[in-house]
Amino acid sequence: MCGIVGYIGTKKASPILINGLLKLEYRGYDSAGISTMEKDSISVMKDKGRVKNLYDLEGINDLKGTVGIAHTRWATHGKPSKENSHPHLDNSNTFCVVHNGIIENYNDLRTFLKDNGYEFYSETDTEVIPNLISYYYKKGNDFLKSVNLACNDLKGSYAIEVICKDMPENMIVARKDSPLVIGKSDDEIFVSSDIPALISFTNTFYFLNDNEIAYISKDNIKFYDNNLNEVSKELTTVELSANSADKDGFEDYMLKEIYEQPKAIRETIGTSLNGSKINFEGLNLTKEYLSKINKIYMVACGTAMHAGLGVKSNFETLCNIPVIVEVASEFRYRNPLIDENTLCIYISQSGETADTIAALKLAKSKGAKTIAITNVIESSITREADYFVYTHAGPEIAVASTKAYTSQLVLLNIMALYFAEILESSTESRIDNIKKEILKLPEKAEEILKDITNIKNIAHEIHSKKTMFYLGRGIDYSVAMEGALKLKEISYIFSEAYPSGELKHGPIALIEKGTSVINILTNSTLVEKSLSNIQEVVTRGATCIIITNQDFDISNFENVIKIPEISALLSPILSVIPLQLLAYYITKEKGLDVDKPRNLAKSVTVE
Ligand code: G6P
Numbered sequence: 001m002c003g004i005v006g007y008i009g010t011k012k013a014s015p016i017l018i019n020g021l022l023k024l025e026y027r028g029y030d031s032a033g034i035s036t037m038e039k040d041s042i043s044v045m046k047d048k049g050r051v052k053n054l055y056d057l058e059g060i061n062d063l064k065g066t067v068g069i070a071h072t073r074w075a076t077h078g079k080p081s082k083e084n085s086h087p088h089l090d091n092s093n094t095f096c097v098v099h100n101g102i103i104e105n106y107n108d109l110r111t112f113l114k115d116n117g118y119e120f121y122s123e124t125d126t127e128v129i130p131n132l133i134s135y136y137y138k139k140g141n142d143f144l145k146s147v148n149l150a151c152n153d154l155k156g157s158y159a160i161e162v163i164c165k166d167m168p169e170n171m172i173v174a175r176k177d178s179p180l181v182i183g184k185s186d187d188e189i190f191v192s193s194d195i196p197a198l199i200s201f202t203n204t205f206y207f208l209n210d211n212e213i214a215y216i217s218k219d220n221i222k223f224y225d226n227n228l229n230e231v232s233k234e235l236t237t238v239e240l241s242a243n244s245a246d247k248d249g250f251e252d253y254m255l256k257e258i259y260e261q262p263k264a265i266r267e268t269i270g271t272s273l274n275g276s277k278i279n280f281e282g283l284n285l286t287k288e289y290l291s292k293i294n295k296i297y298m299v300a301c302g303t304a305m306h307a308g309l310g311v312k313s314n315f316e317t318l319c320n321i322p323v324i325v326e327v328a329s330e331f332r333y334r335n336p337l338i339d340e341n342t343l344c345i346y347i348s349q350s351g352e353t354a355d356t357i358a359a360l361k362l363a364k365s366k367g368a369k370t371i372a373i374t375n376v377i378e379s380s381i382t383r384e385a386d387y388f389v390y391t392h393a394g395p396e397i398a399v400a401s402t403k404a405y406t407s408q409l410v411l412l413n414i415m416a417l418y419f420a421e422i423l424e425s426s427t428e429s430r431i432d433n434i435k436k437e438i439l440k441l442p443e444k445a446e447e448i449l450k451d452i453t454n455i456k457n458i459a460h461e462i463h464s465k466k467t468m469f470y471l472g473r474g475i476d477y478s479v480a481m482e483g484a485l486k487l488k489e490i491s492y493i494f495s496e497a498y499p500s501g502e503l504k505h506g507p508i509a510l511i512e513k514g515t516s517v518i519n520i521l522t523n524s525t526l527v528e529k530s531l532s533n534i535q536e537v538v539t540r541g542a543t544c545i546i547i548t549n550q551d552f553d554i555s556n557f558e559n560v561i562k563i564p565e566i567s568a569l570l571s572p573i574l575s576v577i578p579l580q581l582l583a584y585y586i587t588k589e590k591g592l593d594v595d596k597p598r599n600l601a602k603s604v605t606v607e
Helices: 013-027 051-056 106-115 128-138 143-153 253-259 261-269 287-292 302-319 354-365 380-384 403-423 428-450 453-462 475-491 500-505 524-539 572-589
Strands: 003-008 031-037 042-048 067-073 095-100 158-164 171-176 181-185 188-192 204-207 212-217 220-224 295-300 323-327 342-348 369-374 387-390 467-472 494-499 516-521 543-548 559-562
Touching (some): 003 158, 003 171, 031 095, 067 158, 095 128, 106 128, 128 143, 128 158, 143 158, 143 171, 171 188, 261 403, 261 428, 287 403, 295 302, 302 342, 302 428, 342 354, 342 403, 403 428, 453 543, 453 559, 453 572, 467 475, 467 500, 467 524, 475 516, 475 572, 500 524, 524 543
Parallel strands (some): 295 323, 295 342, 342 369, 467 516, 543 559
Antiparallel strands (some): 003 067, 003 188, 095 158, 181 188
8 A cells, every 4th residue: 555755854855755665565556756855945856656666767766855744656547657657746736645544525625726716737646745834834824834724624544745935944734533643853853654665764753642743854844633722742662673674585475474484483472472471561450351242353454354264263162252244344343242351353464444444433433442452562453452462573574474473473362262251251262272382383384384395396396276266164165265365366266165064055167177186184183074175076087285284194195295293273384385486486577576466455544
C-alpha cells in the first residue's frame, strides 16, 4: 500500500527521500514521487513505475532542497500514471501533499472546490487535499489552521505530509486511521509510514494518534489535537537493528524469512514458558474475567486469519470456550453478537490493516475486551487495543507472510495454554506436555529446512500446472488454506483449499489426469479417512503430494514430504513450512518476483 517519507534537516533531502522509499517498496506500489522545497518554488518529480526510476528523471540530481516529502502509490482512485502519482500540488503551487489512505467524500469536496474555481488534473481523491488547504489559506488562515480545517472536512482515512511555499522551513503531518511515525535525530526530522524505513537514520520516534497534527521544523516539533490544542508527546526509543531487514545472502526476502522461522519461533516463545506458570507479558487477565467469557472472536485478514483458524480447536479444547474466527472486512459490517463477556482477539503482522483495526474499534464500542497480536512495535493496533502482545518474528518484508504466520500460531497456542492454566480448564500434565512440545518446535523446524531437495524436485515437476487443490481435515484444512493462499499470491496459479471430506460434494468433478492435489495429513485419528480421499483422486489420474508425519504405507504414493512428529494440535507450525517452500520454488521456476507479487500489498492500510 502507499508509503510516505518526509525529511527536514541540513542535508540534501532527495537522496534521503528516495532511500526511504526504497525501504518502503515491500509494502507494494505502482508509482513513486518526491517533492522538495527549492529556492522559490516547490519542485515535484514523479512517475509510474519503480522507485529506482526516479534516479533517471531529468533534473533530480539538481534538487538542493533540505525539506521534502515523498510517496509510493498503490492505485485506488485512478490508474497508475504520472498525473495520478503523488505528490500533488494545489492550483497555485503553494501547497504540496502526499497522502496514504482514502478520502471517502472526495467527490463532494471536488464539486465544492470546482464551484469555487479550482481545477483538477488527476483522477485521485488526494488532489482535493492541497486545494482544500489552499481554499482555507486564501481566506486568511495560517498554514497550520488551513491544514487543520481541511483535515476536519475529510471523511475516510489519511496520513498526510504537507509543505508550503511560503513556509519553506516547515512541514505539517497529520493522521487518521493510517500509519505515520516521526523519527528525530539531533538536527533532523524524518517522517515515514513505518519504523523500518527510518531505522538506519534514527531510533527515536514520536507516534501520532488519530486526528493529531504535527507542525515540524528541523529543530522543533509541536503536536496538536484536531481543535488545535497543543498536546505533549514523549520521544520513544525503539530497539531494532538496521540490518535486520537485509537479505543476509539469501536470493529473496521470502526465502530468508522462511529460513528465519526457527529463530522467530524461539524468540516468540521467549521466556514465556520458563516458569512453572506461563508468563504472558502484557496480559493480566483474571480467572474471574476469563470464567465469564461466553465466546472468543478471532478476527484478522489473509494469513493472519489462517493463524486464527489454526488455533481455534486448541482454544476450544484447552479452555472450553467457543471460538469464532472471522475475516475482518466481514466482521466490521455485520453487527456481530458482542457484549462485555466477549473477548475479541485481533491478529495482524503489520498492526496497520485497516479492516482489522476497524473491526477492533467495533468490538470496543460494544464493550468487549480486545487483545491485539502484532509483529510491529508501536503499530497503530497497539494504540487501539485494551491489551497487545508482540510476536517476535523480526521485520517481515516479503509480501507473502511466512515467519509471521508461524510466530502467530506459536503465540496463540501459548495464549491458549495461559488461559487454560488460569481457568484450570485442562489438566496440568496435558498443559505441561504441550509446553514441552512447543519448546521443541524451533529444532523441528530446523530439521525440515536442513534438506529440501525433495521439495525443490516436486516444485520443478509441477510448476507448469494451471490449477492445484489443497486438501486436509480438521487442523490440516486450516494449513491447506494457507498453502493455497501462498501459492496463488506469488505464482499466480489458481489454487483452492477444500476439507478432504467435501471432495465428493463438488471439487472431485474437476479432478482429471495431471491435476495436482496437495494433501496435508498430520492427525493420526484421521489417517485412514484421508488416505481414502487421496486414493479417490489418484484413481482419477491426479498427481498427489502428501505432507505428513504419520506412518503408513507410502509405496502407492510418488511424492511424500515427511515432517517431524508433533501432536496434531501444533502441527500447522511445521506442516506449513514445506507448503511455503513449494510455493516459493514453483514461483522461482516460473521466473516471477517472489517478494513483490503483482497487485498485492504487504500492509493493507485502506479497506
Ligand atoms: C495482506 C498481506 C498478507 C497479510 C494480510 C493481513 O494481504 O499481503 O500477507 O496476511 O494483508 O496483514 P496483517 O498485517 O494484518 O497481518
